[in-house]
Amino acid sequence: MAELDEIIHQPLRLRIMAALNALPAGTGLEFVRLKKLTGATDGNLGAHIETLARAGYVMVDKAFVGKKPQTTVTLAAPGRAAFARHVAGLQEIIAGAAAKPPEP
């Protein structure tokens, strides 16, 4: 039975997780870059990152680069595992639909 993750399923959170999952473990993306990649607004992105962080799926690191504040978001190990399960669930749904005989 396909197991989908309710937290990851939301479209913007799915995009955030997919972007972070595309990087090697331990490597993060700056907030500005993530915003550009996902096409989200500041507030929207911040809120969804917070949801993912509360679930333990991502880690948020705030630091200063020179005088500029920089927020970096990194996928945590439980997040990577949850994302893999979610993708497997999506694939299972598609495979299930393909295996069904066509309706008369």
Next chain:
Amino acid sequence: MIDHLEAARALDDIEDITRRVRQSQLYRLSSLLMILWGALVLAGNLVTYLTPVYADKAWLAVYGLGIAGSLVLGATEKARSGMGSFDVRSLLAFLMFFAFGFFVETIGHFGPRQMGAFWPIYFMLFYCLAGLWFGIAFTIFGLGVIVLTLVGYVFIGPAFPLWMAVVNGGGLILGGLWMRRS
């Protein structure tokens, strides 16, 4: 529970963003390389124009520093982002690229002016080809420099190295800065 169409859309979304992240990483490294090569090529052309007697030595230094700098930038970027970019194959590719260029230059008996046009066009050919796989920005930039190089080769007289300092050196620097923002 979602249906298979929604699931397919979600997977397409994941694939799209994964491709964009990889492209963004590639653009980031490419922009640094373009700025490095742009500065070197600008210097090489200025030396060629101002003191032609040192042109050969200047270009050898440009290629040496360019290759070494590219490897250092590749290694630095790998350490920063964790993504593999430069390795022994990259070094071999660089060496083959320059070996073929020198071969063509030798059997073609190119003079300084021909070399000034040949190398940027040869270099940009690879940008055009890379664009077919890694993003149209490379192709647009490559074609732009090729056209401007040919315009200079045909219409600009003794100031051709100066033209190339601006078109090729300046073009690479501006292209790198533009790619950094993409």
